[in-house]
Amino acid sequence: QVQLQESGPGLVKPSETLSLTCTVSGDSINNYYWSWIRQPPGRGLEWIGYIYYSGSTDYNPSLKSRVTISVDTSKNQFSLKLSSVTAADTAVYYCARDIRAQHLPSYYYYYMDVWGKGTTVTVSS
Amino acid sequence: DIQMTQSPSSLSASVGDRVTITCRASQRIITYLNWYQQKPGKAPKLLIYAASSLQSGVPSRFSGTGSGTDFTLTISTLQPEDFATYYCQQSYITPRSFGQGTKLEIK
Numbered sequence: 001q002v003q004l005q006e007s008g009p010g011l012v013k014p015s016e017t018l019s020l021t022c023t024v025s026g027d028s029i030n031n032y033y034w035s036w037i038r039q040p041p042g043r044g045l046e047w048i049g050y051i052y053y054s055g056s057t058d059y060n061p062s063l064k065s066r067v068t069i070s071v072d073t074s075k076n077q078f079s080l081k082l083s084s085v086t087a088a089d090t091a092v093y094y095c096a097r098d099i100r101a102q103h104l105p106s107y108y109y110y111y112m113d114v115w116g117k118g119t120t121v122t123v124s125s
Numbered sequence: 126d127i128q129m130t131q132s133p134s135s136l137s138a139s140v141g142d143r144v145t146i147t148c149r150a151s152q153r154i155i156t157y158l159n160w161y162q163q164k165p166g167k168a169p170k171l172l173i174y175a176a177s178s179l180q181s182g183v184p185s186r187f188s189g190t191g192s193g194t195d196f197t198l199t200i201s202t203l204q205p206e207d208f209a210t211y212y213c214q215q216s217y218i219t220p221r222s223f224g225q226g227t228k229l230e231i232k
Contacts, residue, residue, distance in 0.1 A: 035221075037169075045161075045169065045212055047221040060220040061126075094168055103156075103175070110216040111159045111174035118168050 002027040004095050004116035012089075012123050018082040022095030022116060029053050029076045033098035035112055036069060036080045038091040046091075050098050051078055085123045092118040127151050127215050131224035137232040142203045146227045148196045148213035157217035160189055160198045163226075164209045172211075173198065205231075 008020035022034070036048040049059035051069040059067050063082070071078040082089060096112035103109050128151035138144050148158065156176035161169035171180045173189035176196055186201040200207055208231050213224040 044226050045214070045223040047214075047219075047223070058219050062220070099174075101175075107155075109157060109175045110221070111171060111180075112161075112169075113171050113174075113180065115168035115170070 002097065002114050004097065004114060006093060006095050006116045006119040008119060008121070010120055010122060012085055012121060013125050014086055014123055015084055018080070018085050018089060018121055018123075020080045020093055020095075020119065020121070022078050022080075024076045024078075024097075029071065029073055029078065033100055033110070034069075034071070034078045035096045035098045037094045037096060037112070037115075038089075039094070039118075040088075040091045048080065048082075048093075087123050090121065090123045092120050094118045126220055127154065127218065127222050129213055129215055129222050129224040131211075131213055131227045133227060134225065135228040135230065137230050138203055139232045140203050140205055144200045144203055144229065146198045146211055146213075146229075148191075148198070148224050150194045150196075150215055150217075153193050154215045154217035156192050157215055158189070158191065158196050159214045159216060160187075161212045161214065162207075162209045163212065169212065203229075 003025045005023045012018045030053045033050050035050040051057045066083045068081040095116045097114040101109045130149045132147045158176045160173040163169040172183050177189045188199050210226045210228045212226050
């Protein structure tokens, strides 16, 4: 079955760029949407954004000026870059597969059915 | 942005109890509502999508109802493995937003 695995540095300095990769195994990255979600310590979940395998993206406006999500279909991977990080960006970062199912004309259900285990990123000097 | 509010924020219950968690959206979201379960140190797990559709492999004691702005997640007969935190999430518009979570604890 499909599995997702996040990878990247666990420690990032303030003002630098956080870079994470999610590797998809057990299925092709094609024809799906893929999301990044984060969870600060002891807090709830925050959706960061998603990418379609073709490269189209949508980001949370609260992070949009600092976020870039990209996809590499040849490696079955997608990636997250978050620039100018501060301590507030310390969190567990999850990647997830985002299913799109048509409900009504021009209306689609979206739900995240497979998640990676998450990777902890700490922002500290 | 759509705000999602869950109640209660925490709940104590016993094995065998019937439990209901409520989620309210700040605007109408039809049935674009998902429920996730998260255990400590683990990733969230999808339970219910489209307000009432049970994800494959999820026990039938979990059920979801609602439309518009008000939704519920019900666990019919609590099992020991159900003690966790539950989140609702709307997918009607971006940015996708989650409720603050409901922590279900053993009484």
